[in-house]
Amino acid sequence: MAGVQADGTPRPDELTLLYRGPLASCDYDCPYCPFAKRRDDPDRLRADRAALGRFADWVAAQDFPISVLFTPWGEGLVRSWYRSTMIELSHLPHVRRVAIQTNLSSRLRWVAEADRDTLALWATYHPGQVTHERFIGKCRELLAHGVRFSVGVVGLPDHAEPAKRLRAELPDEVYLWINAAEGHLYTDEEAAGWTAIDPLFGYSRTPHRSLGLPCRTGQSVVSVDGEGTVRRCHFVERPIGNLYDGSALRALRPRLCSLPVCDCHIGYVHLEPLDLYRVFAGGVLERIPAATPD
Ligand code: SF4
Ligand code: SF4
Numbered sequence: 033m034a035g036v037q038a039d040g041t042p043r044p045d046e047l048t049l050l051y052r053g054p055l056a057s058c059d060y061d062c063p064y065c066p067f068a069k070r071r072d073d074p075d076r077l078r079a080d081r082a083a084l085g086r087f088a089d090w091v092a093a094q095d096f097p098i099s100v101l102f103t104p105w106g107e108g109l110v111r112s113w114y115r116s117t118m119i120e121l122s123h124l125p126h127v128r129r130v131a132i133q134t135n136l137s138s139r140l141r142w143v144a145e146a147d148r149d150t151l152a153l154w155a156t157y158h159p160g161q162v163t164h165e166r167f168i169g170k171c172r173e174l175l176a177h178g179v180r181f182s183v184g185v186v187g188l189p190d191h192a193e194p195a196k197r198l199r200a201e202l203p204d205e206v207y208l209w210i211n212a213a214e215g216h217l218y219t220d221e222e223a224a225g226w227t228a229i230d231p232l233f234g235y236s237r238t239p240h241r242s243l244g245l246p247c248r249t250g251q252s253v254v255s256v257d258g259e260g261t262v263r264r265c266h267f268v269e270r271p272i273g274n275l276y277d278g279s280a281l282r283a284l285r286p287r288l289c290s291l292p293v294c295d296c297h298i299g300y301v302h303l304e305p306l307d308l309y310r311v312f313a314g315g316v317l318e319r320i321p322a323a324t325p326d
Contacts, residue, residue, distance in 0.1 A: 037095060041278035046097040046128075046252060048317065050266060050298060051087055053258035055080040058106035059137050060161040064186060064213065067106045081113045083258030088117045090260075090275060092124055101154070101317040102132040103266065103298060109134045115142045122147040131318040136170040137162065143177045152318035153181040159194035168201055175203070182319040184209035187216070187226050187233070199229050207320050211297070212236045231325035232311070239295035240303060247294075248302040248309075250287035254280060265299050267291060 037043045057072040058065070072080070091098055100121060108114035109132065119142060121130040131152040143151065153174065157167050174181050183202070185195040187210045199208050210230040212218065218226070218237055226233045249255070250264030250272060257263075261271050262280035268290060273279030294300040301308045301316055313322040 039278070042281045042284070043096045044252065044281065044284055046099070047094075047284075048099040048101070048253040049087075049091070050101050050103055050253065050255045051084075051257075052103050052105065052255065052266065053080045053083045053087070055108060055111070056105040058135070059110055060107065060135055060158055062158050062161060064188070070106060072106075077111070080258065081111070084113050084117055086260070086276070087256065087258075088121060091121060091127065095126060097126055097128050099129040099317055100127065100131070101129075101298070104133070107135050107137060108132055109136075109138045118142075118151060119146045122150040129317055135161070136167065140170060140173050140177070143174065143179050148178045148180070151179060152315070152320070153179060154318050155181050155183045157183055157185050157194070157198060159185070159191050164194060164197060168198060171202060171206065175206070180315070180318060180320060182207045182209055182315070184211055184230075184319070186211050186213050187218070187236075188213050192225060192229075195229050204324055207324070209233075209297075209319055210236065212238070212295075214295075232321065235300070235306070235308070236297065239293035240300045240306065241292065242289040242294040242300070242303055243292050244288050246286065246304040247289045247299075248304060249299070251284050253302050254284070256280075265302070267294065267296070267299055 035043050054076055055072060056067055057070045058067045061069045102108055118130055118132060121127050127150055129152060130150055131154055133154045135158060136155045171183060183206060185191050195210065202208060208230060210226045210233045223237050255263045255266045256275050260275040262273050262275050263271050264287060272283040294303055297319060300306060301312060309316055311321055
């Protein structure tokens with residue numbers, strides 16, 4: 033910790049916030065997703081907008097380095113308040129990174145208003161929901177605007193050919209990740225096929241044993257929900273405090289993982305023994321490796 037802030041709360045050296053508000057709807061209909069084509073009623077959308085505004089105000093009021101990754105259950109960028117918050121946070125001098133997970137379905141003109149040194153996108157390609165031409169067109173738009181982004185695909189058999197085509201047509205400097213499909217066991221032959229597309233697929237192929245191992249979450253990384261309830265990560269349920277009353281900042285300390293395994297990149301990237309801060313140096317949140325993997 034580097035002292036206290038003007039309001040008496042501790043000032044961390046830096047903090048990464050994984051934010052997930054009430055929004056739980058999506059414009060896509062992926063067969064592997066519980067949020068497919070879900071609609072949020074107007075009350076929920078209003079609550080999501082208000083919660084995001086409160087969170088952004090809190091970030092703006094801090095005076096230590098902050099990075100933010102928005103990980104909505106559904107699609108955030110189809111909502112104006114996510115786009116405007118990304119723009120607003122990107123211009124704050126103490127915000128080092130503001131990133132969001134997105135299906136890239138929405139218009140992208142807004143990125144021109146953001147600080148492209150701070151903005152980043154974690155984009156997922158869902159073949160079956162969008163054509164190759166439309167998706168790669170969006171990627172080209174991001175490239176033209178100088179936006180940092182990774183793209184990725186869920187490693188299902190039907191996705192192999194679309195993923196290969198996308199990899200072949202994207203410039204080498206755009207990292208294309210493959211996520212192991214939930215509950216899917218890969219033979220060595222299947223894994224080799226996916227590794228040919230994403231040389232880092234090995235990190236995703238099987239869950240990482242994490243029980244009792246040091247993980248940065250709960251110290252320099254936390255998960256925040258719409259009420260400001262802070263958990264160490266999205267997977268360990270027990271809250272450690274609240275963002276808005278200062279209790280979460282007071283609770284930050286080194287911690288060991290209490291769960292048997294960690295199987296999602298947004299979690300295990302912070303698991304210290306994996307050393308992924310080195311692999312993804314400069315792009316931990318948006319999943320961009322420091323060097324093009326081969
Ligand atoms: S785009 Fe993402 S949130 Fe939307 S249905 Fe597909 S997997 Fe779910
Ligand atoms: S290893 Fe994964 S589950 Fe365990 S604390 Fe870290 S992020 Fe959470």
